[in-house]
Amino acid sequence: xxxxxxxxIGSGPAGISAxxxxxxxxxSFILFGNKSLSEKVRCSHLIQNYPGFxxxxxxxxxxxxxxxxxxxxxxxxxxRINGIYDIGGYxxxxxxxxxYKADTVIIATGARTVKELPGERELLGxxxxxxxxxxxxxxxxxxxxxxCDYKEAEEEVDFLxxxxxxxxxxPSYKTDFSRNNVVTxxxxxxxxxxxxxxDAVSLKDGSExxxxxxxxxxQSVSADVLLNGLEMDNxxxxxxxxxxxxxKGCFAAGDCTGAPYQIAKAIGEGNTALHSAIRxxxxxxxxxx
Ligand SMILES: Cc1cc2nc3c(=O)[nH]c(=O)nc-3n(C[C@H](O)[C@H](O)[C@H](O)COP(=O)(O)OP(=O)(O)OC[C@H]3O[C@@H](n4cnc5c(N)ncnc54)[C@H](O)[C@@H]3O)c2cc1C
Numbered sequence: 001x002x003x004x005x006x007x008x009i010g011s012g013p014a015g016i017s018a019x020x021x022x023x024x025x026x027x028s029f030i031l032f033g034n035k036s037l038s039e040k041v042r043c044s045h046l047i048q049n050y051p052g053f054x055x056x057x058x059x060x061x062x063x064x065x066x067x068x069x070x071x072x073x074x075x076x077x078x079x080r081i082n083g084i085y086d087i088g089g090y091x092x093x094x095x096x097x098x099x100y101k102a103d104t105v106i107i108a109t110g111a112r113t114v115k116e117l118p119g120e121r122e123l124l125g126x127x128x129x130x131x132x133x134x135x136x137x138x139x140x141x142x143x144x145x146x147x148c149d150y151k152e153a154e155e156e157v158d159f160l161x162x163x164x165x166x167x168x169x170x171p172s173y174k175t176d177f178s179r180n181n182v183v184t185x186x187x188x189x190x191x192x193x194x195x196x197x198x199d200a201v202s203l204k205d206g207s208e209x210x211x212x213x214x215x216x217x218x219q220s221v222s223a224d225v226l227l228n229g230l231e232m233d234n235x236x237x238x239x240x241x242x243x244x245x246x247x248k249g250c251f252a253a254g255d256c257t258g259a260p261y262q263i264a265k266a267i268g269e270g271n272t273a274l275h276s277a278i279r280x281x282x283x284x285x286x287x288x289x
Contacts, residue, residue, distance in 0.1 A: 003101040004030045006277050007093055009084075009226075010108035011076045012038035013263045014254025016065050017270030018106050018277075023072050025278055030100060032079050032093075034152075037062050039219075040110065040255075041263065050263050061263070082131040084227040086247055089284075096133030103284065104249045104277045107227070107237065108270060109220050111255035114149055114172075119192030120216060121225075127198030127213045130221050132156035135213075141165050142212035145201045147189050151175060153217035157182070160215060168201070168209055189214075223256055233258065243273035249284075251276050 008018045011033020022029040036042065044058030053061065069075070079095035084105055093100040120128055129135040136159060145168040146157050154177050161167050161179040169182050170189045178184065187205035192198050192214050202208045223237045224230040231238040231246035236258030243251045253269035255261045 001099050001101055002030070004028050005103050005281055006030075006106065006274070007091065007100060007102035007104075008032065008106045008108060009081050009093075010110060010254065010256075012108060012110050012254060012266060013041060013065065014110075014256075014266035014270035014273075015106070015108035016069065017267040018108060018253060018274040019074050020068065020072060021271055021274040022277075023074055025274075027278065027281075030102070031074065031076050032081050032095065033076050035076055035078055037065055037076070038110070041065070047263065081226065082134055084250075086227065086229070086250070089249075091249065094131075094134065096131065104251070104280050105227075106243075106270070106273045106277060107223055107245075107250065107252040107256055108254045108266070108273070109223065109226070109256050111261055112218075112220050112222055112235070114218060116222070117147075117189065117191050119194065119198070120214075123192055123194050123198045123214075124225065126196060127194060128192055129213065129215050130218060130225065132160050132215055132217065135215075136160050136163050139164050139213050143210070144168070144213045144215060145170065145189060145209065145211045146215045146217065148172070148217040150217070150219045156215075156217055168211065170201075223252070241272075242276040242279075243269055244276055249280055251280075 005027050006029040008015045008031045019031040041058045042062045047056050081093050081095050083094040085092040091102050091105045140163050143166045144164045147170045149172050161182050167182045170185045187203040189201045190204050191202045193200040198214045200208050200210050224232050237252040237256050239252050239257045245252050251273040253273040254266035
């Protein structure tokens with residue numbers, strides 16, 4: 001299993017800022033996210049409030065961030081973290097079938113842009129899952145619904161279609177994805193039904209479909225779903241001035257800590273979180289000496 005001093009989750013401005021500072025401070029770290037870095041920055045038409053770069057397009061700024069990382073030899077591990085487990089003294093991070101160990105974690109996963117559906121949170125772990133690789137095998141030969149937010153996740157829909165007998169697919173974007181056993185729903189899923197276990201989804205047109213399980217393939221999920229026990233404040237991670245969270249050794253930065261949703265704030269918080277993580281590591285080391 002790979003082990004690091006610092007695991008940074010999220011390749012937007014906040015995570016990149018933390019990674020650059022970790023590199024400068026010669027820490028062992030891993031940065032999880034996407035090679036394309038931040039979709040939000042990339043799709044910003046014109047950025048006028050990032051000091052030093054008047055009137056820069058989001059695409060250009062994203063490219064500058066990528067160039068900065070290339071020059072510093074920082075790479076992005078293209079993994080989606082599905083769970084963070086506080087083992088007491090260190091953290092285990094799950095990315096599908098892969099596991100990583102880290103002394104400290106910085107969550108920089110951005111703001112959750114999609115609202116949870118009724119029943120989603122209540123039935124999470126009871127027939128509702130966010131991770132195809134982790135839970136797909138439970139649905140071999142069964143009927144499932146897959147609610148998908150982004151095209152890149154269609155690889156996972158394909159994987160699920162290879163296991164399940166039938167897949168009701170509800171994409172929130174235009175796609176021509178098709179498989180023999182996949183039925184693309186024309187009306188979106190609006191809620192998950194079930195008492196002790198998810199057993200149906202209801203659609204906007206008022207109909208209901210019986211299923212054995214429901215997968216949500218979301219670009220970002222609420223941080224307290226990733227790390228159990230993380231204190232939230234109105235949907236954002238509750239943090240102190242040093243970006244510490246309610247979980248010892250876990251820090252957070254950027255849009256996931258709340259408004260204002262701005263690049264400069266994300267970069268500043270990423271920097272602060274990294275320095276706090278270094279202080280935490282030093283304290284931990286002093287305790288064991
Ligand atoms: C259209 C638009 C225009 C904007 N214009 C401006 C502007 O002019 N000025 C300004 O200051 N701000 C602007 N913003 C806001 C700015 O883009 C955000 O504040 C900034 O991107 C936040 O950075 P972040 O690092 O916190 O999160 P993000 O940029 O959202 O990055 C988060 C990253 O984490 C990854 N991630 C999420 N979950 C996981 C996981 N479980 N495992 C691995 N990776 C994960 C995501 O894929 C993403 O790459 C704009 C935003 C939009 C959408």
